[in-house]
Structures are given as structure tokens and as C-alpha cells.
Amino acid sequence: MPTFKSTETGAPLAGVRVLDLTRLVPGPVCTQHLADLGADVVKIEDTAGGDAVPPKLRALVNRNKRGIRLDLKHPQGADALLRLAHDADVLVEGFRPGVMARLGLGYDAVAAINPRIVYCSVTGYGQTGPDRERPGHDINYCAEAGVADQMGRGGQPALSNVPLADLMGGALSAAMGILAALFDAARTGRGRHVDIAMADGALAHAVMPLAALAAHGSTRRAGNDTLTGALACYDTYRTADDRWLAVGALERKFWDALCDALERPDLKPQHRSGDVHVEARLRDELARLFATLPLADWEARLRHAGCCASPVRTVEEALDDAHFRARGMVVDSVHPAYGPVTQVASPVKMSGFRFALHRHAPRPGEHTAEVLLEAGMDAAAVDALIAAGAAAGA
Numbered sequence: 001m002p003t004f005k006s007t008e009t010g011a012p013l014a015g016v017r018v019l020d021l022t023r024l025v026p027g028p029v030c031t032q033h034l035a036d037l038g039a040d041v042v043k044i045e046d047t048a049g050g051d052a053v054p055p056k057l058r059a060l061v062n063r064n065k066r067g068i069r070l071d072l073k074h075p076q077g078a079d080a081l082l083r084l085a086h087d088a089d090v091l092v093e094g095f096r097p098g099v100m101a102r103l104g105l106g107y108d109a110v111a112a113i114n115p116r117i118v119y120c121s122v123t124g125y126g127q128t129g130p131d132r133e134r135p136g137h138d139i140n141y142c143a144e145a146g147v148a149d150q151m152g153r154g155g156q157p158a159l160s161n162v163p164l165a166d167l168m169g170g171a172l173s174a175a176m177g178i179l180a181a182l183f184d185a186a187r188t189g190r191g192r193h194v195d196i197a198m199a200d201g202a203l204a205h206a207v208m209p210l211a212a213l214a215a216h217g218s219t220r221r222a223g224n225d226t227l228t229g230a231l232a233c234y235d236t237y238r239t240a241d242d243r244w245l246a247v248g249a250l251e252r253k254f255w256d257a258l259c260d261a262l263e264r265p266d267l268k269p270q271h272r273s274g275d276v277h278v279e280a281r282l283r284d285e286l287a288r289l290f291a292t293l294p295l296a297d298w299e300a301r302l303r304h305a306g307c308c309a310s311p312v313r314t315v316e317e318a319l320d321d322a323h324f325r326a327r328g329m330v331v332d333s334v335h336p337a338y339g340p341v342t343q344v345a346s347p348v349k350m351s352g353f354r355f356a357l358h359r360h361a362p363r364p365g366e367h368t369a370e371v372l373l374e375a376g377m378d379a380a381a382v383d384a385l386i387a388a389g390a391a392a393g394a
Helices: 026-036 055-061 075-086 107-113 138-144 164-188 198-204 207-216 252-261 265-270 276-290 295-302 315-319 322-326 368-374 379-387
Strands: 017-020 040-045 065-070 090-093 118-123 193-197 234-238 244-248 309-311 330-335 339-344
Touching: 017 026, 017 075, 026 040, 026 055, 026 065, 026 090, 026 118, 026 164, 040 075, 055 339, 065 075, 065 368, 075 107, 075 368, 075 379, 090 164, 107 118, 118 164, 138 164, 138 198, 164 193, 164 198, 193 198, 234 276, 244 295, 252 265, 252 295, 265 276, 295 309, 368 379
Parallel strands: 017 040, 017 090, 040 065, 090 118, 118 193
Antiparallel strands: 234 244, 244 309, 330 339
């Protein structure tokens, strides 16, 4: 990993306190980004089931956080959260619209005791609009936003094991909104309620089909547009060992380099022909060529040919890749409760800061007493809160 010059304040979010009431993936990934950048993130779970994610996933999306358990339906548990919110910079929640308000913990209630707090709500369809109460998952948000229609081929939308609406629309949009509001709060002393809808985030990033709509008056179905299969120069091809090669030679210079590497200069004039029949014949010819050698041979031949051709790797292979290792993106770790977990480092690199795994994902309630004592409660009050069932330790 590159060596960055360290400073005493190297972590850009050092000193920022985040209360994380989210579960599953979108919210925890958002707050993990904040934790990785130095924020003190306190993961708050209920005293019953808590965050019902598998242990290995919990370890992956909750590192560098502390964990406490509060029963927010219990008056003393709700009071404890308000006490924590008094000195917090950010609160992130992922309940359905209205749930936090019914608990007496909505934005207005929290802002009344801490006007500078940034309060972020992450939901499927947002705090307003006719669909605000609807349940959903990534597949639903992508479907509603027209994004699922743009994935896949052969007339059937594809499913992705990288949930785009959850992560791009939820986690990253929330992190962006939180950081913008934090910057403004530092200037004005006033926080904001950040309303993030995962469906909104999916729609907002559908820039390619939106461009097609603007240019042609309608979108093209998946498999028929520039990035989904209309072009032979931008596609995946099966190799002799039943692996796949990704070719992304959209620009003429990359296509010419590919043709030279294939020793087929006769194919150069067929680049982005605009004729579906020419593209089909060219795709068949490329498929025949790439099927003659195994993937490793093609990688050796094309990797440094400057033609935008790449092996379709498995995640296991990507984690072993020399480039990602050199970038410090792969962190091998052993969680004390959940066992070996290969972590992927923060993708944010900047001068004066270096990512580190400072703390494993907390067990539910692991830091309950520690965090409440820091908030000004004495040991007897913490014990009483736990005895009342309003809080719980590990």
C-alpha cells in the first residue's frame, strides 16, 4: 500500500460521533464508510433480536464501530438515546417513515436538544410520496426505478449479487448527504434532516438510459444499447476453458489495439458500424477467436496491449490480484467471535490518512456500559438501566 504522510489529525472524520440505528446492509455500509474515515460510530441495536445478519456479513459491514443495545420502546431506553444524541454529530436510522417519531425520537425531538445534529433517514421510497410506507428490497427499488429493465439480456432482467439500489442508492447517497450536511453544520451550527430513498438513488444514477431517452425519445431494452450488448466491441466472450473475457474497446484506439493484438487488422473498419447485422457477424467472429485459447493465455496476450480487455474474475481471484493487494484493498483478519474474515479496505485514499482496521465489528451490546458512562451516566445508573430491561450488554 502507498505510504502516506501521517498527521496527528490524519483521519478526516476524527472527533465526529455517529449514532447508527440501521440494520442489514445499506445503513451499516454507509456508517462503515464514516467509521473507516475516523468517525466514532456507535452501533445501536435492540435488546431482543438486534441486527439479524449472518455473522460473517456482520463482521464485514460493521468494523471500526462500537456496539450497544437499547430498547427504544422503553421510556428509559429512549431517554438514553436522547442523552447520547445531545453530544452526537450524526444519527442514522433505517426504520419505516414515522417509526422514530412515534417513539419520540424523530428529527424534531432530537434537533430540539441538539440543533446541530445531522439526522439521516434511509428508507426504500423516502419520507414523502404515495409509496413511502411500502416495504421493499433492492430488487424492488431497481424495478420501480427502471434500472432492472436495463440489466440482463434475452428479454429477462438480470439479478445482481451486488445490490445496486442498496449500496449506490442507499449507502453512498446517504454518506454523501451526511457529509454535505456536516460541512454546512460546521459553518452554521444547524443540522438537517437528510431524507435518502434507495429507489431515488437508483433512478438518479440511471444516466445511460436517460441519455438514450433524451436522444431517441425512448430507452432501449437491455441487450440493445451501447453497454448492454448492441456492440461487438463491448461484450463478454467465452474462452476455451469455459471462462469469460470482458472486452471494452468502445473507443477506436482501443479497438485498433485489440485488432492488432489478435492479428486481425481486417476487423478494424467494422468498429461500431451502426449495422446490427455487421455487429452480429463481428460478434460471432470474435466469439470464434476467443474460444480458441484459455483465459490465462488471453490475459497474457492482451493485458498490456492497451485494448481494454480483462478476465472476468471471481471475487476470490480479485482478492489475490497483485494490483488490489498493492493498493492495500485486501485486509486479512480474524474476528474473535466470527473467525477468519477477509476485509476489503476503504476505497477512499487521501494524503495524510491511511485506512486501518482499528476495531472488529462489535458483538451486540459489547460496549453498552462504556458508551453510556462516556455520556455522563454513572455506573449505578447504567446498572439500573440494564436491570430495567431498557439496555443490555453483550
